[in-house]
Amino acid sequence: MIIPVIIYILFLIVYIVFALFAVYHVRRFGFIGDATRYVTIIFVILSLAIIIFTAFYIFSVGWDQSFDFSIFGF
Amino acid sequence: MIKLERRFPGQRDEEVTVLLARVHWFRFLGHIFLTLLLAIIWFVALFLLQAYLSAFLTGMWGQVFVLFSGAYFLFVLLFLFIGWLNYYLDVWIVTNERLIDIDQKSLFDRSVSQLSLRKIQNVRAEVKGILPTLLRFGDVDVESAGADVGRFSFRSIPKPFEVERKVLRLAQHVSEQVGEKEGVGTKSSAVHGGRNGLG
Numbered sequence: 380m381i382i383p384v385i386i387y388i389l390f391l392i393v394y395i396v397f398a399l400f401a402v403y404h405v406r407r408f409g410f411i412g413d414a415t416r417y418v419t420i421i422f423v424i425l426s427l428a429i430i431i432f433t434a435f436y437i438f439s440v441g442w443d444q445s446f447d448f449s450i451f452g453f
Numbered sequence: 454m455i456k457l458e459r460r461f462p463g464q465r466d467e468e469v470t471v472l473l474a475r476v477h478w479f480r481f482l483g484h485i486f487l488t489l490l491l492a493i494i495w496f497v498a499l500f501l502l503q504a505y506l507s508a509f510l511t512g513m514w515g516q517v518f519v520l521f522s523g524a525y526f527l528f529v530l531l532f533l534f535i536g537w538l539n540y541y542l543d544v545w546i547v548t549n550e551r552l553i554d555i556d557q558k559s560l561f562d563r564s565v566s567q568l569s570l571r572k573i574q575n576v577r578a579e580v581k582g583i584l585p586t587l588l589r590f591g592d593v594d595v596e597s598a599g600a601d602v603g604r605f606s607f608r609s610i611p612k613p614f615e616v617e618r619k620v621l622r623l624a625q626h627v628s629e630q631v632g633e634k635e636g637v638g639t640k641s642s643a644v645h646g647g648r649n650g651l652g
Binding site for chain 2: 380383390397400405414425445446
């Protein structure tokens, strides 16, 4: 069941687009000698950390199982 | 006049930045609390799932939950970053030539207003309320001579009375310079200042 991974990847694409817009905006309209550079670096590092962690997770587990609806009492 | 090292987009070569004011950090606390709340919601959800539906955290559902958690935290991170961006890039700049109001409303919504120091007629600072008084932030209103700008406002900025003094001094200085160039002998200036609230 690869669908959750596909949905996650689609979310990731949208996220990266918005993140790039935000970083571009900060770089263009931020001020030299200000905190914009450091905050942008922290944001990028944290984003990459989460994305890399989830990427490792996606490749480390199998996605060929099906959903077990019996846990909800069905 | 102190020349700040910061330079802003559109700054002229001979222009000196005298002051750069932002909204007081207190106004950003709401956004920080909202971000923390979003993060706490995830922990609460995890706790409830472990307590009442622990089977949800195993198998395929558990794997999906991990992916969802990654996406959720990315969303929270972006929410915080954009909120910070809207707060931090919303500035008022006072130079030796003009006042600039950069209003960052949202990620794709930004406006810039300028007012020449020569057009300033009145500067007024106001601190209203208990928290603004204790934390020393308030508003500064600058009235201009022209009808195109009208009133130029600094909202919820730190040390508003100090900003008022600086803007007033700069405006009077420019007014005197203009007077000298036009051959006016008197040093009197039509620029007035005013205060409202505890100084």
